[in-house]
Amino acid sequence: MNDDFDGEIELVCGVDVSYQQEIAHCSAVIVKKKTLEAVEVARSRSIAKFPYIPGLFMLRESNPIMHALKLLKNPFQLLLIDGHGLLHPRRCGLACYIGIITNKPTIGVAKSLLCGSLQSDGFVKYNEEILGYAIKRDTKPRKTIYVSIGHKIGLPTAVKLVRALTKTGELIPEPLRVADITSKDHGNRE
DNA sequence: GCGACAG
DNA sequence: ATCTTGTCGC
Numbered sequence: 001m002n003d004d005f006d007g008e009i010e011l012v013c014g015v016d017v018s019y020q021q022e023i024a025h026c027s028a029v030i031v032k033k034k035t036l037e038a039v040e041v042a043r044s045r046s047i048a049k050f051p052y053i054p055g056l057f058m059l060r061e062s063n064p065i066m067h068a069l070k071l072l073k074n075p076f077q078l079l080l081i082d083g084h085g086l087l088h089p090r091r092c093g094l095a096c097y098i099g100i101i102t103n104k105p106t107i108g109v110a111k112s113l114l115c116g117s118l119q120s121d122g123f124v125k126y127n128e129e130i131l132g133y134a135i136k137r138d139t140k141p142r143k144t145i146y147v148s149i150g151h152k153i154g155l156p157t158a159v160k161l162v163r164a165l166t167k168t169g170e171l172i173p174e175p176l177r178v179a180d181i182t183s184k185d186h187g188n189r190e
Numbered sequence: 191g192c193g194a195c196a197g
Numbered sequence: 198a199t200c201t202t203g204t205c206g207c
Binding site: 017052 | 198
Binding site for chain 2: 017018054055083084087089108112113
């Protein structure tokens with residue numbers, strides 16, 4: 001897949017979901033690409049209507065995510081999703097699914113592998129295909145994120161963008177790091 | 191049949 | 198994801 005977007009990327013959105021029993025708390029965060037400063041946070045609460053099944057993650061998280069995205073006021077040119085994109089048993093992870101629905105350039109960022117194996121050069125191969133890339137901060141495997149294509153973007157560009165969106169010393173790109181934190185703030189404040 | 195398995 | 202104390206390490 002090649003890059004399919006024009007103009008500069010100014011605002012990037014990251015979205016994450018946490019759970020409290022069967023209540024899904026979703027947070028969508030918009031960050032300025034240049035400064036990594038968060039400019040907007042949108043939240044949605046909903047009932048999880050599908051169990052977590054590896055490979056069918058989209059059936060559980062797509063509705064909460066789409067709901068939160070619709071609440072955003074600012075336009076964004078890139079979307080980061082906490083889960084795999086092309087690096088998926090059916091080559092269609094949550095990031096592909098959300099990318100197709102929103103029709104925005106989308107990148108999948110996961111904290112562990114669902115399928116495929118890590119090569120010494122950092123790329124992840126599955127069924128003889130290079131479907132993702134591992135970015136690591138430590139020698140420890142858990143300190144690694146797996147980047148794969150979601151929609152309208154190529155893997156090299158996706159990796160560059162993820163790196164550019166990650167603060168020094170951090171592992172998770174800022175939009176997702178903030179979304180992860182705010183989605184877990186089950187409290188109520190404006 | 192057995193094990194692996196995003197969040 | 199979430200349940201959870203103390204503990205190892207920079």
